[in-house]
Amino acid sequence: MENLKNRVTIYEVAKMSGVSLATVSRVINNSDIVSQKTKDKVNDVIKKLGYKPSALAQGLATSKSTTIGVVIPSANYVYISNMLNGMTDKAKELGYDLRLFTTSHDRGEALKVMEKVITSHVDGAIIFDDELENEELMKIASYSVPLVAINNDIEATNVGCIHFGYEHNIKNIVADYIKNPHKEMYFIHSNNCGRLLERIEKAFVDTHVKNNTNYGILSSDDSYTKTYNDFMKFFESTKKGYFLAYRDSLAMAILNAALDSNLKVPEDVEILSLIGTKYALMTRPQISSMHIDLYQIGASAVELLTKIMNKEETDKHITFASEFVKRGSTL
Amino acid sequence: MENLKNRVTIYEVAKMSGVSLATVSRVINNSDIVSQKTKDKVNDVIKKLGYKPSALAQGLATSKSTTIGVVIPSANYVYISNMLNGMTDKAKELGYDLRLFTTSHDRGEALKVMEKVITSHVDGAIIFDDELENEELMKIASYSVPLVAINNDIEATNVGCIHFGYEHNIKNIVADYIKNPHKEMYFIHSNNCGRLLERIEKAFVDTHVKNNTNYGILSSDDSYTKTYNDFMKFFESTKKGYFLAYRDSLAMAILNAALDSNLKVPEDVEILSLIGTKYALMTRPQISSMHIDLYQIGASAVELLTKIMNKEETDKHITFASEFVKRGSTL
DNA sequence: TTGTACGCGTTATCAT
DNA sequence: ATGATAACGCGTACAA
Numbered sequence: 007m008e009n010l011k012n013r014v015t016i017y018e019v020a021k022m023s024g025v026s027l028a029t030v031s032r033v034i035n036n037s038d039i040v041s042q043k044t045k046d047k048v049n050d051v052i053k054k055l056g057y058k059p060s061a062l063a064q065g066l067a068t069s070k071s072t073t074i075g076v077v078i079p080s081a082n083y084v085y086i087s088n089m090l091n092g093m094t095d096k097a098k099e100l101g102y103d104l105r106l107f108t109t110s111h112d113r114g115e116a117l118k119v120m121e122k123v124i125t126s127h128v129d130g131a132i133i134f135d136d137e138l139e140n141e142e143l144m145k146i147a148s149y150s151v152p153l154v155a156i157n158n159d160i161e162a163t164n165v166g167c168i169h170f171g172y173e174h175n176i177k178n179i180v181a182d183y184i185k186n187p188h189k190e191m192y193f194i195h196s197n198n199c200g201r202l203l204e205r206i207e208k209a210f211v212d213t214h215v216k217n218n219t220n221y222g223i224l225s226s227d228d229s230y231t232k233t234y235n236d237f238m239k240f241f242e243s244t245k246k247g248y249f250l251a252y253r254d255s256l257a258m259a260i261l262n263a264a265l266d267s268n269l270k271v272p273e274d275v276e277i278l279s280l281i282g283t284k285y286a287l288m289t290r291p292q293i294s295s296m297h298i299d300l301y302q303i304g305a306s307a308v309e310l311l312t313k314i315m316n317k318e319e320t321d322k323h324i325t326f327a328s329e330f331v332k333r334g335s336t337l
Numbered sequence: 338m339e340n341l342k343n344r345v346t347i348y349e350v351a352k353m354s355g356v357s358l359a360t361v362s363r364v365i366n367n368s369d370i371v372s373q374k375t376k377d378k379v380n381d382v383i384k385k386l387g388y389k390p391s392a393l394a395q396g397l398a399t400s401k402s403t404t405i406g407v408v409i410p411s412a413n414y415v416y417i418s419n420m421l422n423g424m425t426d427k428a429k430e431l432g433y434d435l436r437l438f439t440t441s442h443d444r445g446e447a448l449k450v451m452e453k454v455i456t457s458h459v460d461g462a463i464i465f466d467d468e469l470e471n472e473e474l475m476k477i478a479s480y481s482v483p484l485v486a487i488n489n490d491i492e493a494t495n496v497g498c499i500h501f502g503y504e505h506n507i508k509n510i511v512a513d514y515i516k517n518p519h520k521e522m523y524f525i526h527s528n529n530c531g532r533l534l535e536r537i538e539k540a541f542v543d544t545h546v547k548n549n550t551n552y553g554i555l556s557s558d559d560s561y562t563k564t565y566n567d568f569m570k571f572f573e574s575t576k577k578g579y580f581l582a583y584r585d586s587l588a589m590a591i592l593n594a595a596l597d598s599n600l601k602v603p604e605d606v607e608i609l610s611l612i613g614t615k616y617a618l619m620t621r622p623q624i625s626s627m628h629i630d631l632y633q634i635g636a637s638a639v640e641l642l643t644k645i646m647n648k649e650e651t652d653k654h655i656t657f658a659s660e661f662v663k664r665g666s667t668l
Numbered sequence: 669t670t671g672t673a674c675g676c677g678t679t680a681t682c683a684t
Numbered sequence: 685a686t687g688a689t690a691a692c693g694c695g696t697a698c699a700a
Contacts, residue, residue, distance in 0.1 A: 013400075013480070015693055026671045031695060041669060058455045058480065062396045063693030066676045069344075071393060073436075080422055087418040091411055094439045103457060104437040105404075108425045126434060127393045149344070149389070230615055258619045265621060284561055285616065288589045290596060346677055357687045362679060372685060394677030397692045672699075677692105684687075 014057040023051045034059055065127065074311060075128035075151075077107045077119060079135050079200075083253065084283045085300045089134065092304025100312050102129070109135050111198045116142055124149045130311045133158065136201040152314045154307045157202045166310045166320075170202055170298055171327040172280070173209040179278070179330060180213040188337065189246040189276070192222040194260075196252055199228060203252055206280060210250065222247075230255045237263035245269060248276040248336070254285040257293050261335060277335040291334025298328040345388040354382040365390055396458065405642060406459035406482075408438045408450060410466050410531075414584065415614045416631045420465065423635025431643050433460070440466050442529045447473055455480045461642045464489065467531040483645040485638045488533045497641045497651075501533055501629055502658040503611070504540040510609070510661060511544040519668065520577040520607070523553040525591075527583055530559060534583055537611060541581065553578075561586045568594035576600060579607040579667070585616040588624050592666060608666040622665025629659040 016034075020027040025044060032040045033048040051057075065071040074097055078086055090104075097104050105128055109116050116135075120142050123131050131146055136157035147153045147165050154166040183191060193210050196203065207223075214221040224240075226233045233251075237260050246269075251257040257279035264275040271277065271291055279286055282295025303326055313320045347365075351358040356375060363371045364379040382388075396402040405428055409417055428435050436459055440447050447466075451473050454462050462477055467488035478484050478496050485497040514522060524541050527534065538554075545552040555571075557564045564582075568591050577600075582588040588610035595606040602608065602622055610617055613626025634657055644651045 013693085017693080027694080028671060028673095028696080029669090032670090035695080039669065044669085056480070058452060060397075060458050060693055061456050062393055062402060062458045063676090064695075065393045066391075066397050066678090067693075067695040069676065081412070081418045081425060082422040084415060084418075087412045087415075087421075090418075090437075091413040094412060094437060098439065103453070106421075106425060106435040106437055108429065121389060122434070124389045125392050127391050149387070230619065255615070255619065262619060262621065284586070285619075288561065288586065288593060288616075288620070290593065290621070344677085348677080358678080359680085359687060359689095360685085363686090366679085370685065375685080391677055394692090395679075397694090398677080398679040400692070670700080672697105674695105674697090676694090679690105679692085681690080682688085684685100 013060065014055045016057070016059070019048065019051050019055060019057050022055065023048045071127050071129055072101060073103045073105050073126075073128045074308065075105045075107060075123045075126060075131035077109060077123065077131060077133045077135055077138075079109050079111075079137070081106075081108070084255075084285065085253065085281045086134065088283065088300035089304035089307075092301035092306075093132065093308050094304075096305035096308040100308065102308070102312070109138070111137065117145070120145050124151060130154070130315045132156065132307045132311055134307075137198060152311060154311045154314070156303070156307060157200065157205075164314055166314050166322040167324070168303060168307055168310065169323070169325040170303075171325045172202070172206050172296065175296060175328050175330050176206055176209040177213045180210055181217070183248065184214075184217050184219050187219065189248055189274075190220055190222055191248045192224050192250070194233075194249060194251045194256060195223050195225050196228045196256075197225070199252055203280075206250075224249075226256065228252075228256070230259045233259035234263050238267060241267040241269060241275075246274050248278070250278050250280060252280050254279045254281070254283050254293065254295070257295070257335075258285070258289055261289055261291075261293060272335050272337050276337060282331065286331075286333065289335075294333045294336040295331055296328040297331050298326055302326070344391065345386045347388070347390070350379065350382050350386060350388050353386065354379045402458050402460055403432060404434045404436050404457075404459045405639065406436045406438060406454045406457060406462035408440060408454065408462060408464045408466055408469075410440050410442075410468070412437075412439070415586075415616065416584065416612045417465070419614065419631035420635035420638075423632035423637075424463065424639050425635075427636035427639040431639065433639070433643070440469070442468065448476070451476050455482060461485070461646045463487065463638045463642055465638075467533050468529060483642060485642045485645070487634070487638060488531065488536075495645055497645050497653040498655070499634060499638055499641065500654070500656040501634075502656045503533070503537050503627065506627060506659050506661050507537055507540040508544045511541055512548070514579065515545075515548050515550050518550065520579055520605075521551055521553055522579045523555050523581070525564075525580060525582045525587060526554050526556050527559045527587075528556070530583055534611075537581075555580075557587065559583075559587070561590045564590035565594050569598060572598040572600060572606075577605050579609070581609050581611060583611050585610045585612070585614050585624065585626070588626070588666070589616065589620055592620055592622075592624060603666050603668050607668060613662065617662075617664065620666075625664045625667040626662055627659040628662050629657055633657070 016027045016030050020030045109119050130152040132154045134156040152164045156168045249260050257277050269275050279293050279295040282297050286293040286295040347358045347361050351361045440450050461483040463485045465487040483495045487499045580591050588608050600606050610624050610626040613628045617624040617626040
């Protein structure tokens with residue numbers, strides 16, 4: 007317990023075992039060309055001294071850090087932490103550690119983060135911030151850091167891409183709805199929510215334009231409380247609508263505002279959450295949502311990245327289709 | 338773009354700038370004893386070559402990694418990701434990176450994770466997994482890795498502790514309730530949820546025992562769906578109760594089961610969530626909860642850790658009081 | 669099977 | 685103000 011001494015190094019293990027440090031190194035790395043006898047001897051000393059190899063030195067010697075950098079806008083969204091969870095599990099399975107980087111909405115800052123990723127000497131990086139421009143991502147890739155970009159489209163040898171397949175689904179939903187338009191459809195537009203939301207919005211608008219039907223775009227903050235308050239106001243004058251919201255908590259804000267305004271869901275107000283999580287099940291009525299398995303996506307991202315790192319042959323573009331799950335909040 | 342060359346090193350920068358690598362190092366580290374002229378010259382070359390220092394080599398040379406290890410059971414809880422968010426922000430502010438480690442419920446595995454933390458050569462670690470025993474934590478601390486343990490009680494020079502203050506609040510609530518006992522109180526017991534939950538349960542039981550009042554302990558899985566189904570069954574026979582649940586989603590499970598069983602909340606069924614998040618606001622009725630600012634706690638943990646790392650004088654024990662917020666789910 | 673010696677990219681301690 | 689040179693802890697050809 008009073009053991010506040012400095013790190014035990016491979017030298018001390020070698021000395022006390024009466025072998026060279028090369029042999030100790032071999033023991034650590036489970037080299038099979040070392041006799042069981044010395045292996046045991048060295049392992050004993052390692053245990054006795056409590057020796058732990060330094061990943062820093064190992065990394066420098068092998069120029070591998072067994073570390074994956076993860077860039078996210080913030081850990082504070084349920085769907086992101088679901089993905090993070092998938093990544094940690096798969097990374098653990100494959101022997102990698104995760105290093106976390108967060109971006110802000112500031113472009114200049116984003117570049118700094120990319121540079122930090124490079125400096126940090128990770129073996130590869132996963133970027134889940136589709137506000138970033140390709141230029142920024144290529145900055146990393148150009149340093150020959152293998153990359154997996156989520157919802158960014160890049161073509162390069164050491165870059166993989168994972169896409170959320172939403173457009174098809176959105177078009178179907180809008181098209182279906184248009185056939186029998188009970189009420190006006192609104193898309194909840196949030197600033198700074200990335201390219202995926204933009205893509206979805208575009209699919210929404212395109213379908214309406216093509217069919218020459220009405221639609222509305224409502225701007226809102228990416229916050230439950232703010233959105234709830236906005237919609238309490240909104241529902242004072244407008245009593246009907248079909249609303250597409252980005253995340254569950256925004257959908258919940260609209261749902262609660264509708265219910266608290268004595269509107270009927272789904273008769274008067276219909277609500278669809280685009281990135282549904284388990285919380286979509288917890289409201290009454292439950293919220294219809296697009297389901298996409300973020301845990302699985304996180305795991306796949308890590309898997310794809312390691313394949314790219316190992317120069318394995320793989321399809322470097324993966325698309326995960328979202329699935330529309332109808333629940334009580336839509337007709 | 339075709340730039341798949343190896344890392345640019347300090348040597349190449351030195352050569353191209355016509356200075357020694359010592360000077361380049363000084364420029365990188367903003368040493369003020371280098372002439373503005375050469376500083377500019379070197380910086381130009383750095384930019385031209387796209388040189389980025391290797392954190393690995395820097396770490397080896399300085400025996401500092403500017404990295405903090407974070408040990409959590411899983412990123413998959415809202416309250417944990419709130420905390421994680423506080424940690425990333427504060428760490429960024431202080432110039433540290435976060436390295437993520439997850440534990441499982443397996444004790445043997447836990448020790449492995451601790452060893453990984455040591456090997457990974459982080460400058461300090463924050464442990465938010467109060468299932469771990471002090472023995473395991475001291476393993477890290479004994480390697481002179483500064484530590485902040487959350488909801489674990491340890492006394493050592495390089496260890497800080499952050500506590501959630503719940504007992505007092507719980508006792509008050511139970512005591513208040515006992516004065517006018519409308520219905521029986523139940524504590525929802527989940528296995529493997531750590532020491533904090535055990536502490537709270539103990540405070541709950543103790544208060545009841547002291548007052549010689551009835552109470553119930555219900556076991557449940559740490560899952561929304563499972564808990565919901567369990568309580569749908571439960572409410573077939575039992576029509577009343579005051580339930581204390583660990584997290585919002587468990588509280589929501591009970592709430593929904595009650596409502597779906599045509600029981601009145603809070604008249605028949607009262608519900609309290611122990612670790613309340615924003616989701617407690619999103620149900621109807623809203624869920625009364627204990628509020629504790631996990632973001633703030635995450636930030637404080639990082640701050641405390643860095644102080645310990647820098648040998649600054651600080652109180653190494655911080656307690657965050659939880660606050661009872663009464664909402665519609667209790668009378 | 670084991671040991672020697674060099675390299676990994678950087679910092680830091682000397683000189684100059 | 686700048687330049688050699690020795691660490692930092694480990695992996696790995698190469699030699700023995």
